[in-house]
Amino acid sequence: MEFYFLALLILIMAAALGSGYPVAFALPGAAIITIGLAAGAGYIFAGSTDAYFHSGGPNQWLSAGVTNLRGVYWEVERDTLIAIPLFIFMGIMLQRSKIAEDLLVTMAQLFGPVPGGLGISVVFVGALLAATTGIVGATVVAMGLISLPAMLRNNYSPSLATGTIAASGTLGQIIPPSIVLIILADQLASATDQASTARKALHKEATGELSMPSVFDVASTSAGEMFLGAFIPGLLLVGLYMAYILFYAILRPKNAPAVPYEGKYDSAFLKNVMLTLVPPLALIFLVLGSIIAGIATVNQAGAIGAAGAMIMAGYRLPKGGKSLYYPALLAIAALAVVTFALMNFDMNVKSIDDGTDKLGITLGVVGSVMLLVALVWSCWRVLKIEDTLAGVMLETAKTTSLVFIILLGAAMLTAAFRAFGGEELVKEFLLSLPGGFWMQFFIVMLVIFILGFFLDFIEIAVVVVPIVAPILLADPEANITAVWLGVMIGLNIQTSFLTPPFGFALFYLRGVAPAIVKTVQMYKGVIAFISLQIAALVIVGLYPPLVNYLPNRVSFLSESSPPPRNPKLQLCLEDYVGQQLSQSSATRDAIATARGLDLSVLPKSLAGDLMDGFDQAESAIAELEQAFASAAEVEAAAGEYRPQMKFVRSIEKQIRRAQAEIDEHSTQISRMRDESQATAKATLEAEVAVLEAEIEHLQAEIPGTWADVNKQFLTLTKAENGARNKYRRAADGAYEAPQAVLAVLDANDAFAAMEQPLQDMRATIMTTPEAEAEGLVNDLSKAFGKIEGADDVKKALGKARKALKSKTPDREKAIAEYDNAVEAFEAQQGWRSTANANLRADLEAYVDSIKGTLGVRQQERFTRDQALAMASCTAYHRDISLNF
Structure with a gap:
C-alpha cells in the first residue's frame, strides 16, 4: 500500500503544479494531504494509523517535516543560506541602476564590427551580469528589451537572436555567485553525511571491519567550494556560446552580419568603455576574489557585493553634477587606506603595544568610517531617486521569501516521500541497474533534464538532490566529490530555463519580444544552446579537474590547508615523491654523501x-x-x-x-x-x-x-x-x-648558558638545607630537560635530587651525582662544539636535499609547488571499489 500512497503523493503534487497552484504551497500541501489520507485509510481498514507507512506513523513524519523546516534556519552549518538575500539584493540593485543597459550598448559598439559581434557581445554581457547579479529574469528581460530590437534591426536571424539572449540570460545559474549553487551546497552538505554513513556500512558488510579508513570517506562541500568549482565550467559554457555564434556568423553571414560602429574609436570611446566595464569587473573581483583568496566567506562576499552594488547605483542613477563620483571615489580611497593598514600593521586591538600599533588601528578606523560615509551617501542617493532603494528592498524580500518558502515546502515533501518508502524505492532501483555508477548517474541526470521541462531549478534542487545525491556519493566505484556532483547538477538544472514548453527564460523573453518574433522561432533558437549545455556537461563529466582543481588549489594554498600527513593525501603524496625521485638523483646523492x-x-x-x-x-x-x-x-x-x-x-x-x-x-x-x-x-x-x-x-x-x-x-x-x-x-x-641532531646543535647556546647555574649548584647542595636544596636541584634538572640532548645531565641531577629527598638525606651521594652531572656537561660541551663545526653544514645540506621528497610528511604545510601537485592529483576521481 505504501507504493500507492507514494504514487498519490506524486500525482497530487503534479496536479497542483500543473494547475498553476503556487509551488510554495503545492509541495507541503501534497505532503500533508497524502500523509493524512494514509493515516485515515490505515485507521479505517487496518485499525492503525501507522499501517500504510514504510516505517513510523503520521505523527513521526509530520514531526520530521517540521524538524527539517526548523533545520533550514537553526542549524549553524546551514548559515550559507544567509548569502541568498545578499546576492539577490546585489542583482536587483544593479539591474535597477541600468548597469546592464550600459554594458550591452557599449559592448555592442565594441564587438559590432566582428562577424556575429552583436551576439558575442550579448554573451559577454550575459556572463558579466551572471557574475554580478545571478537573477535570470532581470537579465533576460533587460537584454531582451535592449539587444533584441538592435539585433533584429541589423538583420539577425530571430532564432539566433532569441536563442542567444535566452541562453546568455541563464548563465547566472552556473557562473558564481549563483543562488542555485548556494542551494545545492546546502542540500549536498546533508547528503554527504548520509553518503558517509552508507559507505561505512558498505565497507563493514564487505570486509567485516568495524571501522573504515578515513581515506575512503566522503568529503563534504560548501558554497565557497561550489563557487570555485563552477567557475571554470561557467567560462567553458561562455566560450562554447561565443564559438558557436562566431562559426554560425562565418557560415551564414546574412543571419548574423557585422555591424560597423558609426562613431570613432578615440579617447572618448575608450573612456566610456572603461567607465562602463571596469566597475562591474571590479565588483566581480571583490566578490569572487575575496572568496578565492580565502579573505571572505560566501556570506561576507555577499555583503561586499551588496555594498558594491549600492555604491555603483549611487553614481549611475543621478543625472550628473560635479559630485557624481564622490561617494565611489571616497569608497575607493577607504579601501586603499584599509588595505594599507592591513598589509603594514598588526590590526589586533587587544595586542596594541606601541605607537605603531595605534597608528595602524587609527588608519583602520579612519578607512572604515570613510567607507561607511560612502555607503550612507550612496544609500541616500538611491533612496531619494525614484524611491529605488525601497523598490529594491521589496523585490529582494519577495524573491528571498519565495526561495525560502519553497525550501520549507520541499522539506515537508521529502519527509512524506521517505514516509512511503520512496527513498528506498529509488535506491533499490538505482542500485539494481546494470552498468554500475555511471548508469545510475546517467539515469539521474536524464531525470533531472526531463524535470527541467516542467519544474523550476529550486524544486529540482531541493526535492531530487536530497534523494539521489547520497546514493551517488556513497558509491566507491567512481568516488566522486560532492562539489563535482553539485556542479554537474547545476549545469543540468540550467537547461530548465531553456527547455520548452515551460522554460522560464523563454517566458521572460516572450513577454518583451515584439510580435514579429514567433514563439516557434524562439524554441528553435534555444535548441543549439541546449545542445551546447549538454556538450559542456559531457566535457565536465569526462574531465573532473575542470571542477575539482580550483577548489583544491585554493584549499592547499590557504592558511588552513590540510597537513602533509593527512591520510587522504598519502597516495598522491607518494606519486609526487616518486616523480621527484625519478626526475632527480639529488636525494640519492645526498644519502650517499651523508654515509661518508x-x-x-x-x-x-x-x-x-x-x-x-x-x-x-x-x-x-x-x-x-x-x-x-x-x-x-x-x-x-x-x-x-x-x-x-x-x-x-x-x-x-x-x-x-x-x-x-x-x-x-x-x-x-x-x-x-x-x-x-x-x-x-x-x-x-x-x-x-x-x-x-x-x-x-x-x-x-x-x-x-x-x-x-x-x-x-x-x-x-x-x-x-x-x-x-x-x-x-x-x-x-x-x-x-x-x-633530531640539528635540534641538539641548535640548543648549543642554551646549553652553554647553563654552565654558571650548574657550577653554583655545588655550593647550594653543600650549604643549603636539604629540603630547599632538593627543590633548587629539581628546578635545574627541569631546565636541562627543556634543552635538546641534555638528558644525561638531567638524569644525573635527578639522582642528586633523590639523594637529598630521601628520608635520610645524603649530601655526599648528592655531591657525587652532581659531579657526574658536571662531567656529563663538560663532555657534551666538547662534542657539541666539534659537531657544530664539522657536521652542521653537511647535515643541513642533507636535510634540505631530502626535504622535498622523503621529508614531505614531516613538513607543517606544503610548499607552493607541492600544493599545486596535490591539487592536481586530488582533482581526479580515484576508484576505491576494490577495497569494498
Whole structure:
C-alpha cells in the first residue's frame, strides 16, 4: 500500500503544479494531504494509523517535516543560506541602476564590427551580469528589451537572436555567485553525511571491519567550494556560446552580419568603455576574489557585493553634477587606506603595544568610517531617486521569501516521500541497474533534464538532490566529490530555463519580444544552446579537474590547508615523491654523501640513531619502488578480479536483502499468538520458506573459486599497503634522525648558558638545607630537560635530587651525582662544539636535499609547488571499489 500512497503523493503534487497552484504551497500541501489520507485509510481498514507507512506513523513524519523546516534556519552549518538575500539584493540593485543597459550598448559598439559581434557581445554581457547579479529574469528581460530590437534591426536571424539572449540570460545559474549553487551546497552538505554513513556500512558488510579508513570517506562541500568549482565550467559554457555564434556568423553571414560602429574609436570611446566595464569587473573581483583568496566567506562576499552594488547605483542613477563620483571615489580611497593598514600593521586591538600599533588601528578606523560615509551617501542617493532603494528592498524580500518558502515546502515533501518508502524505492532501483555508477548517474541526470521541462531549478534542487545525491556519493566505484556532483547538477538544472514548453527564460523573453518574433522561432533558437549545455556537461563529466582543481588549489594554498600527513593525501603524496625521485638523483646523492660523514664526534647513541636514519632513507626509496611495483600488480589483477567481485557483491547484497525480510517476517510471526492470526502467520511462514530457498539458491551461484580468488587479490593489496606503510615509517625516520641532531646543535647556546647555574649548584647542595636544596636541584634538572640532548645531565641531577629527598638525606651521594652531572656537561660541551663545526653544514645540506621528497610528511604545510601537485592529483576521481 505504501507504493500507492507514494504514487498519490506524486500525482497530487503534479496536479497542483500543473494547475498553476503556487509551488510554495503545492509541495507541503501534497505532503500533508497524502500523509493524512494514509493515516485515515490505515485507521479505517487496518485499525492503525501507522499501517500504510514504510516505517513510523503520521505523527513521526509530520514531526520530521517540521524538524527539517526548523533545520533550514537553526542549524549553524546551514548559515550559507544567509548569502541568498545578499546576492539577490546585489542583482536587483544593479539591474535597477541600468548597469546592464550600459554594458550591452557599449559592448555592442565594441564587438559590432566582428562577424556575429552583436551576439558575442550579448554573451559577454550575459556572463558579466551572471557574475554580478545571478537573477535570470532581470537579465533576460533587460537584454531582451535592449539587444533584441538592435539585433533584429541589423538583420539577425530571430532564432539566433532569441536563442542567444535566452541562453546568455541563464548563465547566472552556473557562473558564481549563483543562488542555485548556494542551494545545492546546502542540500549536498546533508547528503554527504548520509553518503558517509552508507559507505561505512558498505565497507563493514564487505570486509567485516568495524571501522573504515578515513581515506575512503566522503568529503563534504560548501558554497565557497561550489563557487570555485563552477567557475571554470561557467567560462567553458561562455566560450562554447561565443564559438558557436562566431562559426554560425562565418557560415551564414546574412543571419548574423557585422555591424560597423558609426562613431570613432578615440579617447572618448575608450573612456566610456572603461567607465562602463571596469566597475562591474571590479565588483566581480571583490566578490569572487575575496572568496578565492580565502579573505571572505560566501556570506561576507555577499555583503561586499551588496555594498558594491549600492555604491555603483549611487553614481549611475543621478543625472550628473560635479559630485557624481564622490561617494565611489571616497569608497575607493577607504579601501586603499584599509588595505594599507592591513598589509603594514598588526590590526589586533587587544595586542596594541606601541605607537605603531595605534597608528595602524587609527588608519583602520579612519578607512572604515570613510567607507561607511560612502555607503550612507550612496544609500541616500538611491533612496531619494525614484524611491529605488525601497523598490529594491521589496523585490529582494519577495524573491528571498519565495526561495525560502519553497525550501520549507520541499522539506515537508521529502519527509512524506521517505514516509512511503520512496527513498528506498529509488535506491533499490538505482542500485539494481546494470552498468554500475555511471548508469545510475546517467539515469539521474536524464531525470533531472526531463524535470527541467516542467519544474523550476529550486524544486529540482531541493526535492531530487536530497534523494539521489547520497546514493551517488556513497558509491566507491567512481568516488566522486560532492562539489563535482553539485556542479554537474547545476549545469543540468540550467537547461530548465531553456527547455520548452515551460522554460522560464523563454517566458521572460516572450513577454518583451515584439510580435514579429514567433514563439516557434524562439524554441528553435534555444535548441543549439541546449545542445551546447549538454556538450559542456559531457566535457565536465569526462574531465573532473575542470571542477575539482580550483577548489583544491585554493584549499592547499590557504592558511588552513590540510597537513602533509593527512591520510587522504598519502597516495598522491607518494606519486609526487616518486616523480621527484625519478626526475632527480639529488636525494640519492645526498644519502650517499651523508654515509661518508665522520660521526665519531657524536655520542654513540646519537651517531647510531643518525646512521639508522641514513639506512631508513635507502630503505624508504626501496619500499616506495616496491609499493609502485605492487600497485602495478594490483592494477593488472584488477581487470580479471573486478567483474567477479561485482558479481559476488551483487549476490551478497541480494542475500542481505532477503535475510532482512526474513528477520522482519520472523519478528511479526513471533508476535502472532492469537488463533485469528493463524492464516496470516501461515502466509508469512511460507514467505520465509521461499526467502530461505532463495538465499540457498543465491549462495549456490557464488563461484566455488571465489574464496581463493578473493584471498589472492587481498594478498596483493596487503602487499601494496604494507610496502606503503613501511615507506612512510622509513621516510619519517630518515628525516627525523638528522633533524633530531640539528635540534641538539641548535640548543648549543642554551646549553652553554647553563654552565654558571650548574657550577653554583655545588655550593647550594653543600650549604643549603636539604629540603630547599632538593627543590633548587629539581628546578635545574627541569631546565636541562627543556634543552635538546641534555638528558644525561638531567638524569644525573635527578639522582642528586633523590639523594637529598630521601628520608635520610645524603649530601655526599648528592655531591657525587652532581659531579657526574658536571662531567656529563663538560663532555657534551666538547662534542657539541666539534659537531657544530664539522657536521652542521653537511647535515643541513642533507636535510634540505631530502626535504622535498622523503621529508614531505614531516613538513607543517606544503610548499607552493607541492600544493599545486596535490591539487592536481586530488582533482581526479580515484576508484576505491576494490577495497569494498
